[in-house]
Amino acid sequence: MDMRADVLIVGAGMVGSALALALRHSGLNILLLDGGPLSVKPFDGDAPFEPRVSALSAASQRILERLGAWEGIEKRRVSPYSDMQVWDGSGTGQIHFSAASVHAQALGHIVENRVVQDGLLERLHDSDIGLLPNARLEQLRRSGDEWLLTLADGRRLRAPLVVAADGANSAVRRLAGCQTREWDYLHHAIVTSVRCSAAHQATAWQRFTDEGPLAFLPLSRDGKQDWCSIVWSTTPEHAEQLMASDDAAFLKALERAFEGRLGAVLEADPRVCVPLRQRHAKRYVDEGLALIGDAAHTIHPLAGQGVNLGFLDAAVLAEVLVNACERGERLADEKVLSRYERRRMPHNLALMAAMEGFERLFQANPLPLRWLRNSGLKIVEKMPEAKALFVRQALGLTGDLPELAKP
Numbered sequence: 001m002d003m004r005a006d007v008l009i010v011g012a013g014m015v016g017s018a019l020a021l022a023l024r025h026s027g028l029n030i031l032l033l034d035g036g037p038l039s040v041k042p043f044d045g046d047a048p049f050e051p052r053v054s055a056l057s058a059a060s061q062r063i064l065e066r067l068g069a070w071e072g073i074e075k076r077r078v079s080p081y082s083d084m085q086v087w088d089g090s091g092t093g094q095i096h097f098s099a100a101s102v103h104a105q106a107l108g109h110i111v112e113n114r115v116v117q118d119g120l121l122e123r124l125h126d127s128d129i130g131l132l133p134n135a136r137l138e139q140l141r142r143s144g145d146e147w148l149l150t151l152a153d154g155r156r157l158r159a160p161l162v163v164a165a166d167g168a169n170s171a172v173r174r175l176a177g178c179q180t181r182e183w184d185y186l187h188h189a190i191v192t193s194v195r196c197s198a199a200h201q202a203t204a205w206q207r208f209t210d211e212g213p214l215a216f217l218p219l220s221r222d223g224k225q226d227w228c229s230i231v232w233s234t235t236p237e238h239a240e241q242l243m244a245s246d247d248a249a250f251l252k253a254l255e256r257a258f259e260g261r262l263g264a265v266l267e268a269d270p271r272v273c274v275p276l277r278q279r280h281a282k283r284y285v286d287e288g289l290a291l292i293g294d295a296a297h298t299i300h301p302l303a304g305q306g307v308n309l310g311f312l313d314a315a316v317l318a319e320v321l322v323n324a325c326e327r328g329e330r331l332a333d334e335k336v337l338s339r340y341e342r343r344r345m346p347h348n349l350a351l352m353a354a355m356e357g358f359e360r361l362f363q364a365n366p367l368p369l370r371w372l373r374n375s376g377l378k379i380v381e382k383m384p385e386a387k388a389l390f391v392r393q394a395l396g397l398t399g400d401l402p403e404l405a406k407p
C-alpha cells in the first residue's frame, strides 16, 4: 500500500530538517525523506574539522535555539567570531566590521555542516515526525489532487503538499518541471581546513584576489585559535592546478595568496573542490509544491549566506502553513503557498543581486573600477553608521523576520 502524509519533505539536509522540526507541533502528518541514512554520528572532539562549514548568522542561531537543536550543536563544536576583515588584494582598501560596534558578543558562528545536521537529526529522532532514511526519490507525478512519489527501491508515497528541500540539484524541482535562471560563476571553490602559525583572533578574514575571494574562517578547538576553514574561489584552471599540487606547494601558494596575514600556513587537511553556479527558481511555489533552501536558490559562498537564507525560508514556510492550518485553509492551495514566496523571494533576490554586483566589481580589471572598489572600501571604513547597519543586517536584527528568528 502507498504511504501517505499531509506534508512530504524531500531532503533532510539542514534546511529540510529545520522545516520538519518547525512543523512538529502543527498536528500535521509530516514525512521527511532522504537518500541518506539519517543517523547521528557519535561526536569526537579530537577529530579533524569537516571540510564543509557554514557561517551561521544570529538569526539562524535563534531559529536553531527555538527548534531545540542549538544546545546539541554548541555541545559538539562551534566557533564564535566577533570581527570581520575584508580587503582588496590589488589595492590598499580595507574594511573592518565588529560585533562590538552594535554591542553584540559575536557576528556569528562558524559551524561544521555535519554538526548542524546532527543537532537537528537528534531532535528529529526525539519527535514524532515520520523519518524515511535511504529513500531516494526517482519519480514524481500528479495523481488527482495529490502527488505520487516513487522511490528508487519502488516504494510509493502520496501527499497533497510536497516540499523540495533536496539541494542545488533538486530532483523534485526537475521532475515537477520548475524553471530556473542559472549561470556559471566561472569559479571553483577549494575548501579545506588549515593550521596557521598566528592566532585567528576570532576574526573572519576575506581577501579579494584577482582570481576571486579567499576566506579564512576561524575554527576553535579547546580554546586554541590556530585552525581556519578556507574557501578559496578561483578560476577552474587555477583550481585544477591547486588540487594537483602537493601539500608543500599548496601551503606556500595559499600563504602567498593570503599575504601571510596569519603567519605561515603549516598544514592542511585533504582538499575538496566545488564548482560554483548561481541558480534561482523562477517560482518557489506551484499547486501543492514549495521549494526551499538550495532547491530554490544557490548563491556564491563569498556571501556566506546560503544556509542562512535556507533557514529563513524554512521558518517562513512553517509560519505560513501553521497560520493556514489555524484558519482551516487548504495547505496545498497555491494562493496559500504564495504567501511564503512573497515574503522570501524579494529578500533572496536582493541579496543575490548584491553579491553578484560585489563579485563583478572585485573581478573587474579596468583601472576606474579598481579605483572605485579601493576607494569605496576606504570610504565605507570611515562611516561607522553604515558599517553598523551592515552588521545589524548580518546579525538578522532587521527586515521581515519570521517569529522563529525574531530577537
Ligand SMILES: Cc1cc2nc3c(=O)[nH]c(=O)nc-3n(C[C@H](O)[C@H](O)[C@H](O)COP(=O)(O)OP(=O)(O)OC[C@H]3O[C@@H](n4cnc5c(N)ncnc54)[C@H](O)[C@@H]3O)c2cc1C
Residues within 6 Å of the ligand: 010, 011, 012, 013, 014, 015, 016, 033, 034, 035, 036, 053, 054, 055, 056, 135, 136, 137, 138, 165, 166, 167, 168, 170, 171, 189, 191, 231, 274, 292, 293, 294, 295, 301, 303, 304, 305, 306, 307, 308, 309, 310
Ligand atoms: C564552498 C561552499 C561554502 C559555503 N559556505 C557557506 C556559509 O559560510 N554560510 C552559509 O550560510 N552557507 C554556505 N554555503 C551554502 C550552504 O552549504 C548550502 O546553502 C546548504 O548546505 C544548503 O542546504 P540544503 O538543506 O538546502 O541542501 P543540502 O545540504 O544539499 O541537502 C539536500 C538533502 O537532500 C537529499 N537529497 C538530494 N536528492 C535527493 C533525492 N533524489 N531523494 C531524496 N533525498 C535527496 C540529500 O541527501 C541531502 O541530505 C556554502 C556552500 C559552498 C559550496
